[in-house]
Amino acid sequence: ASRYAEVAQAAPIEVFAVVKAFTEDTHEKKVNLSIGAYRTDECKPWVLPVVRETESAMAADTTLNHEYLPILGLESFSTAAMKMVLGEDSAAIKDGRATAIQTLSGTGGLRVAADTLFRVLKYNTFYYSDPTWGNHRMIFLHAGFTEAKQYRYWDGESRGLDLVGMLEDLGNAPANSVILLHACAHNPTGVDPTHDQWKQIAEVIEAKQLLPLFDTAYQGFASGDLDRDAWPVRYFADRGFELMITQSFAKNFGLYNERVGNLVIIIKDPSLVVAVRSQVTLLVRGSYSNPPNHGARIVSTVLNNPKLFEDWRECIRIMSSRITAMREGLRERLEKLGTPGVWDHITSQIGMFSYSGLSAAQVKYLVDKFHVYLLSSGRINICGLTTKNIDYVAEAIYDTVC
Numbered sequence: 338a339s340r341y342a343e344v345a346q347a348a349p350i351e352v353f354a355v356v357k358a359f360t361e362d363t364h365e366k367k368v369n370l371s372i373g374a375y376r377t378d379e380c381k382p383w384v385l386p387v388v389r390e391t392e393s394a395m396a397a398d399t400t401l402n403h404e405y406l407p408i409l410g411l412e413s414f415s416t417a418a419m420k421m422v423l424g425e426d427s428a429a430i431k432d433g434r435a436t437a438i439q440t441l442s443g444t445g446g447l448r449v450a451a452d453t454l455f456r457v458l459k460y461n462t463f464y465y466s467d468p469t470w471g472n473h474r475m476i477f478l479h480a481g482f483t484e485a486k487q488y489r490y491w492d493g494e495s496r497g498l499d500l501v502g503m504l505e506d507l508g509n510a511p512a513n514s515v516i517l518l519h520a521c522a523h524n525p526t527g528v529d530p531t532h533d534q535w536k537q538i539a540e541v542i543e544a545k546q547l548l549p550l551f552d553t554a555y556q557g558f559a560s561g562d563l564d565r566d567a568w569p570v571r572y573f574a575d576r577g578f579e580l581m582i583t584q585s586f587a588k589n590f591g592l593y594n595e596r597v598g599n600l601v602i603i604i605k606d607p608s609l610v611v612a613v614r615s616q617v618t619l620l621v622r623g624s625y626s627n628p629p630n631h632g633a634r635i636v637s638t639v640l641n642n643p644k645l646f647e648d649w650r651e652c653i654r655i656m657s658s659r660i661t662a663m664r665e666g667l668r669e670r671l672e673k674l675g676t677p678g679v680w681d682h683i684t685s686q687i688g689m690f691s692y693s694g695l696s697a698a699q700v701k702y703l704v705d706k707f708h709v710y711l712l713s714s715g716r717i718n719i720c721g722l723t724t725k726n727i728d729y730v731a732e733a734i735y736d737t738v739c
């Protein structure tokens with residue numbers, strides 16, 4: 338018998354199972370509102386023109402080679418990425434309190450962060466929002482964390498933030514718990530705290546000596562403005578927290594499969610930076626040894642060149658405005674059809690996702706009857722909507738809700 342004979346079949350990962358079902362569906366009107374990836378109005382993935390241009394220049398540059406990057410990555414990339422999130426004038430950067438490490442996209446950054454917190458600082462408790470991105474819990478558990486706790490976040494009644502519940506849950510967290518926060522464009526709800534609410538959240542985290550970790554997967558992609566989307570992170574940094582920030586360049590650069598990410602660690606005493614980096618070096622060495630070059634070099638080239646940087650900012654404005662237009666279009670159509678319920682949350686939520694409020698049974702009906710695919714939580718990827726399918730989707734939702 339095989340030594341694998343007793344291995345049980347694991348449950349499929351929902352989002353990839355939905356994409357597979359969509360791909361296999363032959364219905365001409367099928368619509369994919371599941372996976373978190375940008376689509377053009379032609380429903381196609383978009384390679385940003387500034388990325389194509391940079392890649393062409395890289396291909397022609399015979400001075401580039403395929404030598405290993407350092408274990409902690411391409412420094413010109415990680416420093417530029419850190420400045421992008423903390424701001425050019427960041428006191429933490431000027432004081433030498435902030436340090437950055439290239440990672441395997443946002444997921445890899447979260448894993449290196451979790452490994453560092455578990456193995457080096459010996460932390461074992463983490464809190465994530467209810468609900469959150471489907472991978473947060475597993476990343477921390479696989480790193481060794483034993484206490485996975487949730488804080489209240491989504492209020493189904495108001496289709497907004499449950500601030501009172503959130504503050505209460507954070508207030509009851511033991512010291513040194515890691516608090517996973519979404520910097521902007523909360524996945525899956527699309528609901529972000531206001532500036533005043535962030536201040537209240539910071540107060541509890543400070544009073545209870547918790548460790549904030551900002552997952553920043555959508556900077557610039559949410560509002561179209563890099564600085565605006567980074568506000569919560571900069572606010573926490575300016576307040577003097579020791580904090581961690583993970584950055585993903587999957588969405589805002591459209592570099593999903595290149596795995597471009599960054600981990601920023603802010604440390605109170607700059608003299609400790611070298612020791613912390615040396616420990617992270619060992620963790621990475623024992624994990625994947627060295628990060629890949631291609632995507633990081635693209636991002637580094639763009640962020641460090643004022644002309645290319647401006648071109649890129651125009652690309653993120655294009656993406657975020659298409660998303661905003663689709664949000665408005667969907668809400669308008671649902672309201673015009675007289676769809677029961679309130680739909681203003683579709684335009685008040687931000688980023689690529691909308692927590693529609695549709696139940697799992699309604700989602701199943703949408704898939705079976707209309708071939709409109711979304712996650713059972715009712716999360717809609719707004720990027721899957723186009724000027725060509727938006728009427729069809731609105732009518733399908735109307736029929737489902739009625």
Ligand code: PMP
Pocket residue numbers: 373441442443444445470519524552554585586587593598
């Ligand atoms: N965090 C959140 C909240 C996300 O939505 C995502 C992407 N779906 C990620 C992190 C990480 O994605 P990636 O590893 O592709 O950068």
